Amino acid sequence: VGPFGRSLFVQDQREPMATTNFKGSPVKLQGELPAVGSTVPNIRFVKDDLSEADLASLRGNVVVLFAMPSVDTGICALETKAFNQKIDGLGAMAVAISEDLPFAMKRFCAAEGIANVVVASDFRYHDMSEKFGVRMLEGPLAGLHARVVFVLDKExxxxxxxxxxxxxxxxxYEAVLDAVKKLL
Structure with missing residues (x-):
């Protein structure tokens, strides 16, 4: 909440549809996750070099798009390192997206030797939060992305x-990799 009692981010006025948990306590997400079989909405993001890109530019690749709260948390760090290793040589792309600033993502990747994951920041446009419905609306991490993995085909x-x-x-991870391998 901001200094005038208003929310610092715009919440979707629809009833939240998806729910996850934080340490066993339910956490509602903003809206619905895209339906399997649907063409995903295009999202814009900022890469670790501050250049802008979008999801549409990745068409032609099988993409593992994983939303997460922050690379500065232990589980997100483990997840990014795991996808970096597991995607290597597979013939697919991995994209990690969070609300982290690009500087934090770049620092993390350099320190951990991350070379097979494109890191994408949602801080500027919040497209991932809004168009994919991954923003947590409550709990201690409200405003950040939930942990969700999406696998997109080449189209x-x-x-x-x-x-x-x-x-x-x-x-x-094995379920994600099985889905990826079916598309290659």
Whole structure:
């Protein structure tokens, strides 16, 4: 909440549809996650070099798009390192997106040797939060992304979604990789 009692971010006025947990306590998300089989909405993001890009520019690739709260949390760091290793040589792209500033993402990638994951910041446009419905509306991490993994085919059609049951857990990597391998 800001200095005048107003929310610092715009909340979707629709009833939240998706729910995850934070340490066992339910956390509502903004809106609905895109439906499997649908063409995903285009989103804009800022890369770690401050250049701008969008999801449409990645068409032609199988993409593992994973939303997370922050690379500065232990589970998000583990998740990014795991996808960096697991995607290597697979023939797909991995994109980590959070509300982190590009500087934090760049520092993390340099320190951890992340070379196979494109890091994308949603801080400027909040497209991922709003168009994919991943923003947490309550709990201690309200305003940040929930932990959700999306697998997109080469045409930008959503083929797999995994809303991780608790923010404090890593995704089921094998299920994600199985979905990716079916598209290659």
């Amino acid at each position: 930008g059609v959503l083929r797999y979604t995994q809303l991780v049951p608790d923010i404090t857990q890593e995704p089921d």
